[in-house]
Amino acid sequence: MTKKKLLIHGGTVVSASDVAPYDIVIEGERIAAHGLSGAFDPASFDEVLDATGLLVLPGLVDPHVHFDSPFMGSKTVHDFHSGTAAAAYGGITTVISFSTQPKGSSLLRNLYEHERKADGQAYIDWSIHGILLDSSEQTLLEIPELVEAGVPTYKCFTTYRHSDRLMDDDSMLLVLRTTAESGGMLMVHCENDAILEYRLARELDQGHTSWIYHARSRPRSAENVAIQRVIDLMKEERAPVYIVHASTAESVQIIQKAQSQGDPIHCETCTHYLVLTEDLLNSELGHLFICSPPLRTQRDLDALWRASRVGPIEIISSDDAGLPSADRTRLSEGRFDKVPNGMPGVEPRLTMLYTEGVKKGRISLPRLVSLTATNPARLFGMFPQKGSLAPGSDADIVLFDPDIGWTMSAETLHMNTDFCPFEGRDVFGKPKTVLCRGEVVVRDHELIGTPKHGRRIVRKLDRSVID
Ligand code: MN
Numbered sequence: 001m002t003k004k005k006l007l008i009h010g011g012t013v014v015s016a017s018d019v020a021p022y023d024i025v026i027e028g029e030r031i032a033a034h035g036l037s038g039a040f041d042p043a044s045f046d047e048v049l050d051a052t053g054l055l056v057l058p059g060l061v062d063p064h065v066h067f068d069s070p071f072m073g074s075k076t077v078h079d080f081h082s083g084t085a086a087a088a089y090g091g092i093t094t095v096i097s098f099s100t101q102p103k104g105s106s107l108l109r110n111l112y113e114h115e116r117k118a119d120g121q122a123y124i125d126w127s128i129h130g131i132l133l134d135s136s137e138q139t140l141l142e143i144p145e146l147v148e149a150g151v152p153t154y155k156c157f158t159t160y161r162h163s164d165r166l167m168d169d170d171s172m173l174l175v176l177r178t179t180a181e182s183g184g185m186l187m188v189h190c191e192n193d194a195i196l197e198y199r200l201a202r203e204l205d206q207g208h209t210s211w212i213y214h215a216r217s218r219p220r221s222a223e224n225v226a227i228q229r230v231i232d233l234m235k236e237e238r239a240p241v242y243i244v245h246a247s248t249a250e251s252v253q254i255i256q257k258a259q260s261q262g263d264p265i266h267c268e269t270c271t272h273y274l275v276l277t278e279d280l281l282n283s284e285l286g287h288l289f290i291c292s293p294p295l296r297t298q299r300d301l302d303a304l305w306r307a308s309r310v311g312p313i314e315i316i317s318s319d320d321a322g323l324p325s326a327d328r329t330r331l332s333e334g335r336f337d338k339v340p341n342g343m344p345g346v347e348p349r350l351t352m353l354y355t356e357g358v359k360k361g362r363i364s365l366p367r368l369v370s371l372t373a374t375n376p377a378r379l380f381g382m383f384p385q386k387g388s389l390a391p392g393s394d395a396d397i398v399l400f401d402p403d404i405g406w407t408m409s410a411e412t413l414h415m416n417t418d419f420c421p422f423e424g425r426d427v428f429g430k431p432k433t434v435l436c437r438g439e440v441v442v443r444d445h446e447l448i449g450t451p452k453h454g455r456r457i458v459r460k461l462d463r464s465v466i467d
């Protein structure tokens, strides 16, 4: 069977390093060639996509979503079907979700169960991260098997002792050692559990139950000290570490200092920490903005943008973990500490970062591509298959119309929820057409793909990138 030949012509191609007027040739699932605009004869192609006036980006990679995941008595709004549909509308062609196992159960078995939930359901490509809840003999034995199985990244928590998820120092050292030996990378949710529990008790003692006390009870210091502790433990067992959702001004300084000393530490922030502040918790619907770490202040937001421009932030993820608003309201019983944490965000990410980042001059277009596509692919072991427009890479491509001005709203987005954290914001730019491995998944703002298209991506980390 001859491969279908597709030409994207007349667009402005943006890579992690350049912005240039290129035409792109796709053969089957892969990118086959580039040429300056007009280099190829449209008549010799099976299909031609006119990208005049559009930005042509590598398909985005969102390495931090929670699909089909039970949490705090509720369940995330997105499964692989609805989540990958919303992601495709948002210009994403690969997601990495987390599989959370019941304590004491096998990491691998849980991973396979999670994969079955994705199989045949995803419009775009996908992969999974493991989650480590302990350093039991079984967990340590399974880490190398996980890495072998194409799942070389897994997350642990420095908090949530009350739900038995806390990884203490002793355990962390063992996990770091196994990570170093097996060629994996440990992801860490950093908030110091003792500070959180102490503050929580103090606020509740004083009768403080309104939403804003979620932020008061999870101070920056708790995040900062937890990140520093991981770095200190890395001095004992040198292994690659990825700090998820850095949210404070100090966190990025701490990480930068460790990097400058040669520690193999990496970090991300998330869209909402770059756009929203804790003031939102002061409203009646403030509970819908509860996430952990909490939204911070303008000072943190400004610092995170600087760190996104020049480092140490390498990736901006969505941490899509939306929960049904009705569940959040009901389960909260009017108290901040009972609200299931997490917000949806997989679809708005590109438009929000383009609007707040590129249009406001905080980051360049190539940097936007680095932060949302190229770096996630590189750090999580999928480059150059993903995150790249080079010949040979998967034909994952977004035709982004930068000139569309619109108002963000849950009503017009395609996420499976009535809540959008960026509701009412005037934004610029919208993905118009999205290809995943050469297949058009979204055409002219309409989802036309099939949930059978998405494929599991086997990942292998590149030591020269993460060490
Ligand atoms: Mn987290």
Ligand code: MN
Pocket: 064, 066, 319, 321
């Ligand atoms: Mn998360």
